[in-house]
Amino acid sequence: MRLWNDLYDDLPLEDRSTMSREQFLWAMEAVNSRAFKGNFGGGLLNQLQRLTVPIIAAAFGAIVLFSNPGDATAELIAQVCTLAVLAPAVLSLAEEAGESANAKADAVLLPYIDSANHSDDADSNIEYDPVNGIFILDIGKKCRVVEDDGKTQLYINYGKRTDSNLLLDYGFLTNMSVAKKNLSEDERRARLAREFVRRNS
Numbered sequence: 771m772r773l774w775n776d777l778y779d780d781l782p783l784e785d786r787s788t789m790s791r792e793q794f795l796w797a798m799e800a801v802n803s804r805a806f807k808g809n810f811g812g813g814l815l816n817q818l819q820r821l822t823v824p825i826i827a828a829a830f831g832a833i834v835l836f837s838n839p840g841d842a843t844a845e846l847i848a849q850v851c852t853l854a855v856l857a858p859a860v861l862s863l864a865e866e867a868g869e870s871a872n873a874k875a876d877a878v879l880l881p882y883i884d885s886a887n888h889s890d891d892a893d894s895n896i897e898y899d900p901v902n903g904i905f906i907l908d909i910g911k912k913c914r915v916v917e918d919d920g921k922t923q924l925y926i927n928y929g930k931r932t933d934s935n936l937l938l939d940y941g942f943l944t945n946m947s948v949a950k951k952n953l954s955e956d957e958r959r960a961r962l963a964r965e966f967v968r969r970n971s
Contacts, residue, residue: 774798780932803939804879804884806896821844883907888936889925890944896926899961 776785778794789797796819838844883896883905893910913925928940936943946965953961 771795799939801877801879805879806884807877808896827851831855878905880905880907883926886924886926886944888928888931888940888944889913890927892925892927894926933966933970937962943969 774795775791778791781794828851831848831854834844834851835848835867844955859962880896889912894913895908897906897908898904899906907926909926914922915925916922933943941962943962943965946962
């Protein structure tokens with residue numbers, strides 16, 4: 771909250787005049803709890819480049835090299851093509867190393883997908899399709915769960931989350947159902963708070 775308050779204070783006066791501090795903090799919390807963060811293919815390479823660049827470079831280098839055996843220029847072109855073939859693999863390794871070092875990730879808002887609840891067991895995956903410019907949600911069998919009322923609910927995996935993160939940002943805890951119709955909002959919150967304390971004390 772201190773960080774977000776400081777961000778609001780740093781806004782230009784004309785921007786601050788369009789929203790109150792409370793509106794800004796609400797928007798920051800909404801984005802923080804709804805945004806999906808990760809590398810969705812918009813980093814160093816996209817899915818198309820991963821396939822086409824090495825294939826074209828390898829084919830061109832082979833044609834030039836075998837068409838002109840012993841030619842120094844052909845050998846130089848083949849070496850350049852070899853670098854082009856290896857470049858995606860090297861860049862992929864660098865990209866993965868950057869992710870593991872908490873490199874800046876993409877953050878996106880995905881309406882409809884963000885309304886799915888979290889499950890640690892859900893075998894879901896969100897990917898960006900650069901060819902069609904769309905996000906795709908892949909779900910496995912563990913994403914569809916039949917509830918007590920007989921209806922099927924879609925679950926996705928938000929990633930590794932702490933109880934504090936789940937409770938404060940999303941309002942629930944895993945493996946705990948408090949969505950009973952006869953519970954008031956205060957009773958529901960009290961049960962969540964007691965369970966949080968029990969798990970983390």
